[in-house]
Amino acid sequence: MKSLVKTVVLITGFSVLIRIFGFLFRIYLSRTLGAEALGLYQVAFSVFMVLMTIISSGLPFIISRMCASFRINGDKKKQGKLISSALILGLVESIAICGIVLLCRNLFKGLFTDEACIWILLALLPALVFSSVYSVFRGALWGQDNYFALCVSEFFEQIVRILVCMLLLVPTASNLTKAVGVAWSLTIACAFSALFVVLLYFIYGGSLSKPGKEYKELVKRSTPITGVRVAGSLAQPLIALIVPLRLMSIGYTSSQAMTLYGVAVGMTMPLLFVPTTLIGSLSTALVPDISMALVKEDKNHIESRIRSSIVFTLFVSAMVVPLFVGSGELIGEFLFDNPLSGTILASSAWIMIPMGLNSITSSLLNSLGYEIKSCINYFVGASVMFLLIWLLPPICGINSLFWGMGICMCVTSSLNFLMLKRKTGVKLKAFKPICILILITVPCSAIVSFIATLCNLVMPSFFAILMSCMVGAVFFVLLCMVFNVVDVKAYFNKFSGKFKINKKLKKSI
Numbered sequence: 001m002k003s004l005v006k007t008v009v010l011i012t013g014f015s016v017l018i019r020i021f022g023f024l025f026r027i028y029l030s031r032t033l034g035a036e037a038l039g040l041y042q043v044a045f046s047v048f049m050v051l052m053t054i055i056s057s058g059l060p061f062i063i064s065r066m067c068a069s070f071r072i073n074g075d076k077k078k079q080g081k082l083i084s085s086a087l088i089l090g091l092v093e094s095i096a097i098c099g100i101v102l103l104c105r106n107l108f109k110g111l112f113t114d115e116a117c118i119w120i121l122l123a124l125l126p127a128l129v130f131s132s133v134y135s136v137f138r139g140a141l142w143g144q145d146n147y148f149a150l151c152v153s154e155f156f157e158q159i160v161r162i163l164v165c166m167l168l169l170v171p172t173a174s175n176l177t178k179a180v181g182v183a184w185s186l187t188i189a190c191a192f193s194a195l196f197v198v199l200l201y202f203i204y205g206g207s208l209s210k211p212g213k214e215y216k217e218l219v220k221r222s223t224p225i226t227g228v229r230v231a232g233s234l235a236q237p238l239i240a241l242i243v244p245l246r247l248m249s250i251g252y253t254s255s256q257a258m259t260l261y262g263v264a265v266g267m268t269m270p271l272l273f274v275p276t277t278l279i280g281s282l283s284t285a286l287v288p289d290i291s292m293a294l295v296k297e298d299k300n301h302i303e304s305r306i307r308s309s310i311v312f313t314l315f316v317s318a319m320v321v322p323l324f325v326g327s328g329e330l331i332g333e334f335l336f337d338n339p340l341s342g343t344i345l346a347s348s349a350w351i352m353i354p355m356g357l358n359s360i361t362s363s364l365l366n367s368l369g370y371e372i373k374s375c376i377n378y379f380v381g382a383s384v385m386f387l388l389i390w391l392l393p394p395i396c397g398i399n400s401l402f403w404g405m406g407i408c409m410c411v412t413s414s415l416n417f418l419m420l421k422r423k424t425g426v427k428l429k430a431f432k433p434i435c436i437l438i439l440i441t442v443p444c445s446a447i448v449s450f451i452a453t454l455c456n457l458v459m460p461s462f463f464a465i466l467m468s469c470m471v472g473a474v475f476f477v478l479l480c481m482v483f484n485v486v487d488v489k490a491y492f493n494k495f496s497g498k499f500k501i502n503k504k505l506k507k508s509i
Contacts, residue, residue, distance in 0.1 A: 014151035018158050023270060025162050029182065030267050030336045036255055037175035039262025041182055043112060043244070044120035046236040048127075051101070053233040055094050055132045059086060060139030062218060067143025080209030083140050083201075086218055088211060090132035098125045111241060114254055116176045123183035130190035137194075137201045146204055153197045161189035235382055239389065240265075243401050246393040260340075260398045267341035268348065271324065271331070275317045275352050276359055302368075303426045309360055310430055315485070317356030318437040319476050323469045324349035325441070326448025330468075334461040347399060351406035353438070358409040361416030373419055381412030433485050440479045448472035 030038055063086050070079040101108060101121070109118045134153075141149045165185035169178055240261070247257040324331070325346050332342020358381075365374040385408035392400030421428060448468045455464035 014155055018155055021158050021162065025158075025165070026266070026270050027335050028162075029165075030338070030341075032169055033178050033182065033262075034175065035259040035262040035266070035338065037179045037262070038266040039244070039258035039260075040114060040116055040175065041120055041179040042262060042265045043114070043237075043240040043258075044117040044124065044179075044183070046240040047108070047111070047117075048121055048124045050230060050233045050237055051097055051128055052131060053230045054097065055090060055128055056135040057230070059090060059218065060135045060142065063136060063139030064142035066217075067140050070143075076207060077209055079140070079143075080207045081211060082214050082218075083136060083206070084208045085211040085214035086136045086139070087133065087208075089218055090136050091129065094128040094132035098128055101125060111237075114244075114258060116179070119176065120179050120183045123180050124187060127187040127190040130187070130194040134190065134194040134197050137197045137206075140201055140206060141197070141204070144204065144206075146200075149197075149200045149204060153193055153200060156196050157189050157193035160192045161185050164188045235385075238386065239401070242386070242389055243393075243398070246390060246400070247398065250394050250397075263338060263341050264344055264398050264401055267332070267336045267338060268344045271335075271345055272348065272352055272355065275320050275356055299424075302424060306364055306420065306424065306426050307428065309364065310357070310428060311433060311485075313356045313360040314353070314430070314433055314437055315480065317352045318441055319473060321349045321352055322441045322444035322448050322476060323472050324352075325445040326450075326472060327452040327465050327468045330452055330456060330461050330465050334465060344398065344402070348402035348406070351402055351409065353434070354406055354409035354413055357413035358416070361413050361420060364420060365416055368420075368423065370419065370423060374416065377412050377415040377419065380415060381408040381410075384408050384411050436483050436485050437480075440476060440483070440485075444472050444476045444479070447475055 033041065063082065066082055067079055070076070070082070102125075105118060105122075108121065109115055112118060138150060138153065141153075165182055168181040168185055170181070173181070243264075244254070244257040244261050247260060248254060252260070328346030328349065329339060329342035332345055333339050335341075362374045362378070365377075385404040388404035388407060389400050392403055396403060417428060417430065420426065448471070451471050452464055452468035455467050459467075
């Protein structure tokens, strides 16, 4: 049996690497496309992702579970039949979806505030077919516990997409041409990644057999998972349609609305998701850890993991808030050459705290087997979000998007807290740490802002950002130690103790 720690480290390492490349690619796109073209692409891409969810959500998950059971029994023939059946099912679904979009092109065109978005969506459609192939063989590798192949295939797709996009993009072209070029880069990357994962499957001993009667079982098992995820993914295209529409209703032109949306979603939003990289790694480790504890009925272990993960999430999310509040404008200018993105970043940084809590509490509920209840909580929060992004634009413009998201996650994470407490009986004791951490962010934000402004007068923006963020982070940790929110000293002693033990072992060897 493979080491769980090694698996988590492998997945986390590749995930961080892919996110770094993705973030750098996002910066490149924002500078090359411009805010308006990026907004057009984001709107079309959000609709495409709903279609992609139908193809690549439930099916690979069920394939992995069924392949794992076949592997335990050593039945390679059944596994080959399963993959063949799933491949045919995936291709039929993806081709059918492409056909529906083409036949109902005018209907989809009417959904967009800018008709140019339909051409971007059409350029993305072939990626559905390639992704259906990729998802099936990815599920097979997952079921074989071949995490290295999974990670390499995802990394390969990211690299291919970046290279193809750089070749296709012409800076002097029109906004629509540039956005369509980005869409084609994703389609081509999906084609290469599908071919790559098929090769990996056969290299690692996989095979195909004549399809059997697995279609019914695959549809029956995958439909509920796909349905839940599709319902959740519908929020993104609805937001992409509502926000520009509401901005136009208060006096913005279509071009101005798309520009604001492009800045908010294409430039600001990726930065707000920075803490979720660490939180996501924690979530990945928690799922198998808590699942094993459930089987062993180890309530103390579960209680310890729930409390420590929530405190860690609070610490990571809250620490980044003052860094963005204080140096957000400099960050926007440095990364995207867009002061507006920095202004929005500074004003919306607070949502990272409820965002982090929502992420970790949802992961905990899923680990404990309460996926449907977690989904219901999400829908309650989402209804609040849609109401706010519809009502608030006359008051706060594009910031209504972030207020809607932030309050949505406050509602969802609160419901998740109540559900965790009710189902596990664990006393979370999170209210006091949350209040203290929020108060700590205030003086830290002031210090970061003061140092960033001062340093920017005498040094380049990069060093001003680096210096102010380093001082802000140190000051934040010191205040956390003073108020005993996080026992940093205990973690340090624990790490130091392990280091000393390892040193002694090396000497003895």
